[in-house]
Amino acid sequence: MLSAQRLIGLPVIDEKTGHRTGKVLDLWFDEHWSLRGFLLKARRWWFKRYYDAALWESVTACGSDAILISDKSAVKRLEAAEIGRTFHTGQIRLKDLPVITDEGRQLGRVSDVYFQGFQGTPITGFELTDGFVSDLIEGRKRLKIPADPELLKLGENAILVPARCEHDLEAFVTESG
Structure with missing residues (x-):
């Protein structure tokens, strides 16, 4: 990836x-x-x-x-x-956009994006941050794109995802953290 x-x-x-x-x-x-x-x-x-x-x-x-x-x-x-x-x-910048569920809960801000290494690949996931201190204490989170990317809505001020995405968050430690 x-x-x-x-x-x-x-x-x-x-x-x-x-x-x-x-x-x-x-x-x-x-x-x-x-x-x-x-x-x-x-x-x-x-x-x-x-x-x-x-x-x-x-x-x-x-x-x-x-x-x-x-x-x-x-x-x-x-x-x-x-x-x-x-x-x-x-x-429209993806970095630092808030990721918000369709129930109004912010999951974090985009810190990085992931995609497969073949041509025409869509984004497959986001690395989310809650800020420097939170990243040190809890680590960052990774959110995989839902199987149906039509469920995502990219606006100029936020990325909206289904509420069920909150349960799919994966905690991980970055190489710098």
């Missing part, structure tokens, strides 16, 4: 030439929670912000030390407006 936090900062390497095409700045998701690609770097041109992005379909290997892409032509320039959901820099 891959984690957004582990991928951010990794170099992106052109498989044909061995040249580094950038470093992962953020992960970009579509409206169906599927990974679209990696944002590499941001640039400003007058009043618009552009990102270089490597599409997920171009990834040939995603390891612990680097991400390989088919070639440098896989890197596209996108306007910030074209990028909706990201892990931590976009218009």
Whole structure:
């Protein structure tokens, strides 16, 4: 299983030439929670912000030390407006969004997201935090996405999940904790 936090900062390497095409700045998701690609770097041109992005379909290997892409032509320039959901820099950021049950109970805030390492993969789970002190005392929690992802609702200010998800929370200790 891959984690957004582990991928951010990794170099992106052109498989044909061995040249580094950038470093992962953020992960970009579509409206169906599927990974679209990696944002590499941001640039400003007058009043618009552009990102270089490597599409997920171009990834040939995603390891612990680097991400390989088919070639440098896989890197596209996108306007910030074209990028909706990201892990931590976009218009709708998954990081730090509260996860709330449909009964109004907050389960925590998104600290990390998990997905399988194959193309077009949707998010499979969230790592939730209740804050630094709580993380030290109790540890973080992991929430698996329900079998029917249609039950999740991603808003600009919260992620809504069915109340039964509260019973599926798994406590775990992160490597840093």
